[in-house]
Amino acid sequence: MSISKHTVLVACLAAGGLAVAGLPAHAAGSAGHPALACAYEVTHVRPVSFLNVRAGAGLRFHPVGKRRTADGRFAGACQPSKGWVAVKASDGKSGWASARYLRKMRSTRHSGARVPLACAYEVTHVRPVSFLNVRAGAGLRFHPVGKRRTADGRFAGACQPSKGWVAVKASDGKSGWASARYLRKVATK
Numbered sequence: 001m002s003i004s005k006h007t008v009l010v011a012c013l014a015a016g017g018l019a020v021a022g023l024p025a026h027a028a029g030s031a032g033h034p035a036l037a038c039a040y041e042v043t044h045v046r047p048v049s050f051l052n053v054r055a056g057a058g059l060r061f062h063p064v065g066k067r068r069t070a071d072g073r074f075a076g077a078c079q080p081s082k083g084w085v086a087v088k089a090s091d092g093k094s095g096w097a098s099a100r101y102l103r104k105m106r107s108t109r110h111s112g113a114r115v116p117l118a119c120a121y122e123v124t125h126v127r128p129v130s131f132l133n134v135r136a137g138a139g140l141r142f143h144p145v146g147k148r149r150t151a152d153g154r155f156a157g158a159c160q161p162s163k164g165w166v167a168v169k170a171s172d173g174k175s176g177w178a179s180a181r182y183l184r185k186v187a188t189k
Helices: 003-023
Strands: 038-042 051-054 063-067 074-075 084-088 094-098 102-104 119-125 132-135 142-146 155-157 167-170 175-179 183-186
Touching: 038 063, 063 094, 074 084, 132 167, 142 175, 155 167
Parallel strands: none
Antiparallel strands: 038 074, 038 102, 051 063, 051 094, 084 094, 119 155, 119 183, 132 142, 132 175, 167 175
């Protein structure tokens, strides 16, 4: 019984195909994604720019959405795959973002977990030459830690106000609280 080179090649291809089929969905580059159980923020991206969320884990895949620094915290896979993290784009589409531009957030031990900033807001009822204080806590008794202006456009904030205050990030990236009276929730695109 003689085995030809063609038979060996076919057997190797079949074995390779079986090995690829046995990989997890995210490693094989399919549409499947691992659980998005960790929190991330976009980093090393200018506030006026964005990070592409791609259809697969690599630059060869086309963009399916975007993430901006103003999005605040968002969910992603806890373990990167070859330098890419499974995430959801701002519009909710599943995809992959380069781990180089993401910072994994640790949960805080004091005062419980941080409020996720999953909604978008704009400053309203504030003159263009003025600003809205972002405070260290939810109330006027807390000192300002930053500012938001109408010119800032959209930025991330908590979806539910707490006693008339919304958890947000100041223009400089510091976490704080702004009065809901001066914020307008906007639909994300």
